[in-house]
Amino acid sequence: AQQRTLEDGELVFAEGDVGDVAYLVDQGSVEVFTGQGDTRTVFATLGPGEIVGEMALIDTRPRSASVRSIGMTRLTVISREGLNDRLESVDAMVQLVLHSMLGRFRLAMHRVREGEQAPAPPRVPESEALPVMPGDAALRHGVLQQSRMEARLREAIRTDGLQMLYQPIVQLPLGKTVGYEALVRWPQEDGRVISPADFIPLAEQTSLILELDAWVLRRSCEQAVEHAGAMRRGYVSVNLSGRQFAQPSAFDLVASTLEATGLPPERLQIELTEGVIMSDPEYAAQLLDRFQALGISIAIDDFGTGYSSLAYLHHFSADVLKLDLSFAREVRRGPNGARIVRAIAAMAEELGLRVVAEGIEAEAEGRQLYKLGCGWGQGYAYGRPVCFSEQAEGGA
Ligand code: C2E
Ligand code: CA
Ligand code: CA
Ligand code: CA
CATH class of the missing domain: 3.20.20.450 (EAL domain)
Structure with missing residues (x-):
């Protein structure tokens, strides 16, 4: 995976941009916002181990918000090919579930865009709800470790290390x-x-x-x-x-x-x-x-x-x-x-x-x-x- 280093306040991408990559925050943090100047609304601040812009990996619509760095920030670029590459090495059952989930998700997005009401999510009793994995701190930590080691290994191969x-x-x-x-x-x-x-x-x-x-x-x-x-x-x-x-x-x-x-x-x-x-x-x-x-x-x-x-x-x-x-x-x-x-x-x-x-x-x-x-x-x-x-x- 490629890396990007940004100065304080630098734009990662702007609302309306067409992009096909997501970013993993490696060091520092980023801010997700819409509008400019006085009308700026900040939605979220994301730190190490969090992912931003991931919709671009499954959807071709323009970015719906802007993202900029807060302080010196390092990001790992996640491309569609990179993601597919990883998916290939995942257990077949997991692949199938992910593809099916993405398919349903795209369909729901399409309906929303066409003005159709998105189907209300069925109410799931809390005891039956799946654990929400991406928020899990241990998972985030693991992804970060792995992505850093991978970047270092790539460098070692390139430099005969x-x-x-x-x-x-x-x-x-x-x-x-x-x-x-x-x-x-x-x-x-x-x-x-x-x-x-x-x-x-x-x-x-x-x-x-x-x-x-x-x-x-x-x-x-x-x-x-x-x-x-x-x-x-x-x-x-x-x-x-x-x-x-x-x-x-x-x-x-x-x-x-x-x-x-x-x-x-x-x-x-x-x-x-x-x-x-x-x-x-x-x-x-x-x-x-x-x-x-x-x-x-x-x-x-x-x-x-x-x-x-x-x-x-x-x-x-x-x-x-x-x-x-x-x-x-x-x-x-x-x-x-x-x-x-x-x-x-x-x-x-x-x-x-x-x-x-x-x-x-x-x-x-x-x-x-x-x-x-x-x-x-x-x-x-x-x-x-x-x-x-x-x-x-x-x-x-
Ligand atoms: P492998 O191909 O089965 O390599 C033999 C492993 O057994 C080596 O571990 C070797 O150091 C170890 N070994 C040799 N003699 C003995 C012994 O008497 N007792 C014991 N307990 N172990 C012994 P190594 O170097 O840690 O490699 C582990 C595995 O990593 C290799 O298993 C191979 O699958 C992979 N690997 C190593 N080098 C390469 C490489 O250059 N390319 C690729 N694709 N895989 C590699
Ligand atoms: Ca062997
Ligand atoms: Ca062996
Ligand atoms: Ca061998």
């Missing part, structure tokens, strides 16, 4: 490094580092994830070229979000990044979760074929956490199965986990897939997983995610 770490993927049982998974981090000014688990979900709610994925892909390919020696020409394995994968431009993005950075396709692997593949199997099958024709390999990430079905896998030209780290934990716990891993590994072999066991925290575990049929592994036992300068110093 993110960092890539690389974790070795090894051949079992000896632990020889064959490649590296690229894992993103967000270093903060105060020295803290935000983990992807805390900002990827935020990015996924908007198209910011597309920019993030593109940045990660670019940086990982660049560094794999730059540090080819330290990496012993191993491959780099990059996580791609479902949103990016679903873009018609996904293939071109990957192809053009390889070309721009000069990374040989055999040194790139893309990790996708089974959920991403299963959300549109036909499209996925085609795209995977195109990726492979290009020479890059495909890993199915977090295998066993979603549909957990090996049966469909022969429809897809994947190369690698990454066994979710919960399996290493299960094997640590007892023989049941071991039986499951052995069965998965046997079927994967049948399908020509290499199995990488994730989350191996002790070498003994790695040897056991190897005996169960996992030819490759990844985890703290073989190396934590580190940045490449450290990797080089470690003499990898």
Whole structure:
């Protein structure tokens, strides 16, 4: 979302303007009024976490009031596209309810404009009334936090303020490094580092994830070229979000990044979760074929956490199965986990897939997983995610 900073008294928009954006007050406050000079009537003063001008998001009529800032004010612009973008990532049922509510609302507005009496709102006993959410302080606080973090993340992507770490993927049982998974981090000014688990979900709610994925892909390919020696020409394995994968431009993005950075396709692997593949199997099958024709390999990430079905896998030209780290934990716990891993590994072999066991925290575990049929592994036992300068110093 774009931001606007205003001086004291500056107009946000004027009565009669035609607009198609709303504003979230981020800092300071604004005043909603009609008329000018002596005839000015102030309706409301809105502060941080409140939204103004939102009618423009669903209605094309001119603004019915003016809005100006009081003191230095910062606003976040909410566009129609931005709103639709967010709605897409909302639960389908919530989407449906919102669309239906907006539809009824538009109809009511239309009737009022046509001079028809708006239907009187039915009287609802107080006990049955829905809680009015937008006024809720906690909700407002949450929206503000999120919108600020999003603006900072967007800035971090634009200014190369993110960092890539690389974790070795090894051949079992000896632990020889064959490649590296690229894992993103967000270093903060105060020295803290935000983990992807805390900002990827935020990015996924908007198209910011597309920019993030593109940045990660670019940086990982660049560094794999730059540090080819330290990496012993191993491959780099990059996580791609479902949103990016679903873009018609996904293939071109990957192809053009390889070309721009000069990374040989055999040194790139893309990790996708089974959920991403299963959300549109036909499209996925085609795209995977195109990726492979290009020479890059495909890993199915977090295998066993979603549909957990090996049966469909022969429809897809994947190369690698990454066994979710919960399996290493299960094997640590007892023989049941071991039986499951052995069965998965046997079927994967049948399908020509290499199995990488994730989350191996002790070498003994790695040897056991190897005996169960996992030819490759990844985890703290073989190396934590580190940045490449450290990797080089470690003499990898
Ligand atoms: P993932 O793809 O399953 O990545 C593996 C996660 O397991 C990483 O967490 C890694 O640090 C952690 N891990 C590695 N070895 C061990 C181990 O021995 N024990 C335990 N307990 N954990 C281990 P990380 O880096 O925090 O990433 C979390 C998730 O965030 C990733 O899960 C992935 O879904 C997402 N992610 C990370 N980087 C990127 C990225 O660049 N792009 C996208 N789209 N998603 C990313
Ligand atoms: Ca991964
Ligand atoms: Ca994983
Ligand atoms: Ca995971």
